[in-house]
Amino acid sequence: MRLKDLGERGLLARLAPLGYPEDAPLPPGDDAGGVWVGEEAWLLKTDGFLYREVALDGMGPFAVGWRGVAATASDLLAKMARPLGFTLGLFLPPDLEEAFALELVQGAAEAARRLGAPLLGGDTNAASEVALTVSGFARTRTPLPRRALPGDLLYLAGDRWGRVGAAIRAHYQGRSLEAFPAIRQAAFYPLPRLELLALAGSLRGSLDSSDGLAETLWQLSELGVRVDLEALPLLPDVLAFAGSEAAALELVLYGGEEFEAVLVVPPEGEAQLLAQAKAVGLPLFRAGRVGEGRGVYLRGEPVPRRGYERFR
Incomplete structure (x- = not known):
């Protein structure tokens, strides 16, 4: 083949x-x-x-x-x-x-x-x-694999969601980022977050998001669970760049290259997670939860599996 x-x-x-x-x-x-x-x-x-x-x-x-x-x-x-x-x-x-x-x-x-x-x-x-x-x-001492169980919560760490996707879109459309300095910074000089290390004891699993959020969540679903997204972070500059909520959601789901983490949190660890993240200044966004079944859904609607994949 x-x-x-x-x-x-x-x-x-x-x-x-x-x-x-x-x-x-x-x-x-x-x-x-x-x-x-x-x-x-x-x-x-x-x-x-x-x-x-x-x-x-x-x-x-x-x-x-x-x-x-x-x-x-x-x-x-x-x-x-x-x-x-x-x-x-x-x-x-x-x-x-x-x-x-x-x-x-x-x-x-x-x-x-x-x-x-x-x-x-x-x-x-x-x-x-x-x-x-x-x-x-x-x-x-605590290596954290890709792992999830029905009932777990999903959090997105960081603040580059949609911003890198916007920069990539600007590149291919020939648009200037002069009015969007945070978008340019997110794409040109992303820095992975050492603050994640403070969260290890509160997590069940964790995945890097580089292939795009939708693809990352589909990889999580391949473990034998269903991913239900209740909301996604829509940053003001991403909304302004995209021009609509639907277009901004597209950038968040399919942008890629954020170098942020998708966190799987057991419900009993949520309060500790939030306290630890606050203590180290790490932005967190609760995106949804894990259930029984398979697939990725946003407010009940299927999320198509698209993302960066070499050779295709």
Whole structure:
């Protein structure tokens, strides 16, 4: 079967178990993988992309390098693991200007610094176009898998929901973001949230949202549950950019690249979760709950499964 027929999700389902240890702290195919070292889980995540696929209009190499570290760190933090360091794999055309490569790495180094972890070198390769891989490692005593039970509550962490989708829409429509500085900031310099680590004891599960909220919730539903959304965060600038509530909801559900977390909370842990989030200044939005069945619904209406998927 060709990859364009199989799709990224189908390919990952076949690849993820290969060589994966049976006693790993997270199941194969989760946001990160790892091994136990004593009583701690040491997690590793690698992410990669072509420069031209992520560089929005006005985004230079510094922001793209930053974004690479953000993508990797987001997966680790969603598993309640504190990043310890990052490495880069650079693929660069021989005629590329040195200043471009320096800015790319400087952006990655600054994002890593903001996350309290160093940039530890990596590898350089000649290529026909610019591409980047980022690996990050982290550790935690409480690795948090993708997990949900009927009756659990769903919370969305952070404030980039819909904003990154708006920036991506602006890129393809040739629209200026001059009047929307928070939207531009969310897309150009997203920083995964170390504050998530304060919530570990109140959660049943957690997922990184990079593939788009709808796709992330469908992945949660694949665990054998139904996801019922009661509401979604509609930020004023996203509403203003979109022009209508329906268009804003589309950006929230299908934007992607937010590098935020979807949190699964047992009902008895809700009060503690809210207190912990308030103490560390982490924005939370209660979006809905988990039930018996399968599928994703918003106010009773099915949410189509769409999101970023390579090879298709």
